[in-house]
Amino acid sequence: MQVYKILLPLNVDEPFDYVSDIPLMRGDFVNVPFRGSKKLAVVWGKGESEVEEYKIKKIEDKPDLPALNENLLKFIEWVAAYNLSHIGNVLKMCMSVKFGGKRNKHEPIIPDFTLTGLTETQDEISKILRAKVSNAKYCATLLDGVTGSGKTEVYFEAIDEALNEGKQALVLLPEIALSYQWLERFRQRFGVEPGVWHSARTPKQRRETWLDVAEGKTNLIVGARSALFLPFNNLGLIVVDEEHEQSYKQEEGVIYHGRDMAVVRASIEHIPIVLASATPSLETMHNVDDGKYELLHLPERFGGAHLPKINVIDMRLEKLPADEFLSHTLKEELTQALEKKQQSVLFLNRRGYAPLLLCRACGYRVQCPNCTAWLVLHKSHKSLECHHCGFRGSVPEACPACEAEEKLHPCGPGVERIYEEVKNSFPSARVEVLASDSIKKADEIVTKMGNHEIDILVGTQMIAKGHHFPKLAFVGIVDADLGLEGGDLRAMERTYQLMHQVAGRAGRESDVGKVLIQSYMPENSAIAALIGEERNKFIKSQLAEREKFGMPPFGRLATIVLSGKNEKLVGNYISKLALAAPKSDNVEVLGPAPAPMSYLRGQHRHRLIIKTARNINIQKYIKNWTEKTHLPPSIKMKIDIDPYSFV
Ligand SMILES: [Zn+2]
Ligand SMILES: [Zn+2]
Ligand SMILES: [Zn+2]
Structure with missing residues (x-):
């Protein structure tokens, strides 16, 4: 034994x-x-x-x-x-798979790569990447290029190299970018169905893919961040597309950043990793500056500016009637596009009809019973919904506080309300909404849009993802200030990335594209950078600001959130925890304070923020500190290293 x-x-x-x-x-x-x-x-x-x-x-x-x-x-x-x-x-x-059950026995899937014509630069960069794959050593490369620069084509070449050598290749994508259209493109180039891994796969599909990967029967895997934990035995390349996407960060259960952990896996496997983006994250750009990552830049295909003409509407000067959200200029652009039989997209990153229901008699705001959050009115579902905990209730006839009838007023727009406004202004236009809660129909809507069966598409960031609409001539960004509300560390960066992606949808093939940005603070640096196509200057200034305040990637951050049903108990324990923080140079412990979302899913939440110099082992510091803390089972502790969410 x-x-x-x-x-x-x-x-x-x-x-x-x-x-x-x-x-x-x-x-x-x-x-x-x-x-x-x-x-x-x-x-x-x-x-x-x-x-x-x-x-x-x-x-x-x-x-x-x-x-x-x-x-x-x-x-x-x-x-x-x-x-x-x-x-x-x-x-x-x-091992998030249910083993057992009948196995589909099949031969290894052999891809058959179709070469396409590459420009001289694309060819040059492909060769560099192929050489890295064939070298089989760890190295991280940022592939920097806008949509249409051939970024995907170029990393496809690197994948082909890995597959030719009998190795496995993993492509990570944000979950919502894993569309049917994208996979189709993959199929066409590689002549096979790639192994697909994301949360919506059935248990049987997951089991088959897991075993295929482990047994080397599938060498090409496309997946969301969790695909990183598949049992590859012969991995030769990892690609992280849209590396800047915040959705790579997993916020529940094991909290980790998929992109960063992908770099770790590549280093453990001694293989190259390619991070691809049109708007790289500050963290990645900083690693390029430090010489940790190599930069390969794909220029725009036709040289010079690639974004369409962008104009900003100063909404302070618009004096719109109450409950209207589209400026006169924006409607004028829609009219013109309709006349020319071109398509338009209106972007607003907020689901539902209105983010708030307010009583005009007493000022009451309808709140989620489980969270410090207002309930969002969804007209299509005839419900009030909490976007934080999923609570869903019916829309009350009378104010729950003062019982006044017909006084509850929806404030502010969501995509459904913009849809309504467009429909009122252009009754004969074909208008659709694309949002994640219409996800079942997303493929259908995208297909209709591609066939020009839609004139105006109103959507959340779902519309920013990879879809290609050749007839799209006008993009209106309904509220450029929305992403800045939270005011966290990365708000400006994120706003820039999202607007860049959305703006890039318009008129990519021709020079007819137009973009209008509606904003109440049109002077903000993200908008200025977008208009001036001054991405690198924007990144530099953002990095300089982070450096000044010792923020990541120059310093390190972590958060500790205690949560529980009993608010007083949570408050007591977070105070105790704060007092127990080991004194250390170059470590600042901020708080305790109630988290901005101080009540979430029925739990009260209090928070500490730990900020350290770059060279401090923040994990060791937190471990030494929290290991000695004994919490009652009714209180949960959540530690987030390199946090992206500050709610
Ligand atoms: Zn009331
Ligand atoms: Zn809630
Ligand atoms: Zn650009």
């Missing part, structure tokens, strides 16, 4: 001892008894125990599953340590 350390895919921070009379290797799957049931777990190594062997539980059996390799185990350990997550929870992400 031998003692083994067995890691269970549960909320545990270390492996447990079990004995086995069959020899096991690190990475093997085993079934073990745990709290009265049989659990699938992974051998983490040999163990020694002071306890007499007969007192240690015995593993039940070793199922017929491909073992996890050493690189993946190292990656799991790394992710857990960096993000201060329980290692069992990280392991769980690597």
Whole structure:
């Protein structure tokens, strides 16, 4: 009998001892008894125990599953340590599959790459990337290029190189960018169905893909951030497309940044990674400045400016009638586009009809019962919804506070309201809404738009994603100030990235495209940078500001949020925690204070922000500090390293 350390895919921070009379290797799957049931777990190594062997539980059996390799185990350990997550929870992400059931036996899928014509620069950059893949060493490259510069074509070449060498390639995309259209493009170029990995896959699809990846039967995987935890045995390349997208950050469960962890996995696997973007994140640009990442720049195909003509409407001067949100100039552009039989897009990154229902008799604002948030009116669902916790209620006839009837007034616009305004102004135009809560119909709407069966499309950031509409001539950004409301660290950067992406939709093929931005603060630097096509200057000034305040990527940040049903208890414990913070130079602990979203999903939330110099091991600091804290089970602690969400 031998003692083994067995890691269970549960909320545990270390492996447990079990004995086995069959020899096991690190990475093997085993079934073990745990709290009265049989659990699938992974051998983490040999163990020694002071306890007499007969007192240690015995593993039940070793199922017929491909073992996890050493690189993946190292990656799991790394992710857990960096993000201060329980290692069992990280392991769980690597085996989020229901094993068992009938397996589709098939031969390995052999892609058949179609070469396309590349420009001289594209060809040059392709060759550099192919060489990196064939070199098989860790290196990180930023592929910087706007839509239409051939960025995708170029990284497809690198993927082809990996596949030719019999290796696996992983392409990460933001979940909402994983559209049917995009996958179709993949299919056409590689002649095969790539393995697809995201949250909407069925359990059977997930199991098949997981096993195909482990057995090397699928070498090409396209997926959302969680695909990073698949059991590749022969990975040769990782591509992170739209690397600037904040949706790479997972905010629930194990909190991690998919892009950053992808870089870690590439380094553990000793393989190249390509980060692609038209609007790279400040973090990535800073790594380029520091020489950690190589920069490959794809120029715009036709030289010079690539964005269409952009104008800003100063909404302060517009004096719009109450409850109208589209300026005269914007409507004029819509009229012209309709006359020319061209398509328009109106962008507003807010679902629903109105973000607030206000009583005009008593001033009451209808709030979510579970959150410090107003309920959003959704006319299409005939409901009031909380965009934070998913609460859904009916729309009251009378004010819940003063009982006045017909006094509840919707304030501000969501996409549904913009749709209504467009419909009122242009009754004969064909108008549709594209938002994530119409996600079932998204493919249909995109197809209709592509076939010019829609004149005006009103949408959230869903419209910014990869879709190509050749007849699109006009883009109106309804409220450029929306993203700046939160005022967090990255608000300006995000606003710029999103507007750039949306603006880039207009008239890409010709020079007829026009963009109008409506703003109450038209002088802000994101808008100025967009109009002047001064991206690098904007990034520089944003970086300078971050440096001045010691903010990331120059300093490090983490947040600790305590939450619980009993507000007083949460407040007491966060104060205790704050007092226990070890004194250290170059570490600032800010707070405690109620989090901006001080009540969320029925939990009161109090927060501490930890800010340190770059060279401080913030994980070690927080670990030393919080390890000694004992919290009652009714209070949850959430630690976020490199936070992106500050609500
Ligand atoms: Zn009222
Ligand atoms: Zn809520
Ligand atoms: Zn640009």
